[in-house]
Amino acid sequence: MKKQTVIFVCIFVLVIAAALIANYFSYGSIIARSLPKPPATNTLEHYDIVSLEKSNGISGGFVFGIGMVGTKIYYVVYEKKAEDRYKLLKIDAEITEIVETDSKPPSYEVTTKPSGVIEKRVLTIPKNTIRKEFKL
Numbered sequence: 457m458k459k460q461t462v463i464f465v466c467i468f469v470l471v472i473a474a475a476l477i478a479n480y481f482s483y484g485s486i487i488a489r490s491l492p493k494p495p496a497t498n499t500l501e502h503y504d505i506v507s508l509e510k511s512n513g514i515s516g517g518f519v520f521g522i523g524m525v526g527t528k529i530y531y532v533v534y535e536k537k538a539e540d541r542y543k544l545l546k547i548d549a550e551i552t553e554i555v556e557t558d559s560k561p562p563s564y565e566v567t568t569k570p571s572g573v574i575e576k577r578v579l580t581i582p583k584n585t586i587r588k589e590f591k592l
Contacts (some may be wrong), residue, residue, distance in 0.1 A: 531579060565577070
């Protein structure tokens with residue numbers, strides 16, 4: 457092969473490579489700028505919940521219900537939306553941690569990772585809400 461042909465081929469390959477690299481970075485950066493960025497930190501959904509009153513009118517401490525749909529167990533509470541407005545919450549009992557404390561009001565919190573995966577669910581209720589001893 458002639459020396460001039462080799463030089464021409466090398467220059468041609470370098471020009472094509474430079475064009476491809478420039479195109480890749482400019483196109484990639486346009487796409488990257490147009491995509492929404494996920495939040496950098498976990499997000500927390502907080503629900504203020506209230507006690508249910510027993511149907512016989514006897515009131516005590518905080519009361520929440522437990523129910524089943526098929527074989528799945530749920531905690532049933534009400535979320536306080538506004539004054540005199542409540543919404544029923546059905547919380548999956550198998551994947552929810554319960555915290556008994558008197559240092560903060562009753563609540564339900566869901567922590568979600570930036571990827572959208574739910575990291576944890578915590579139901580906070582007053583101390584002595586869960587009966588540990590039953591009399592028959």
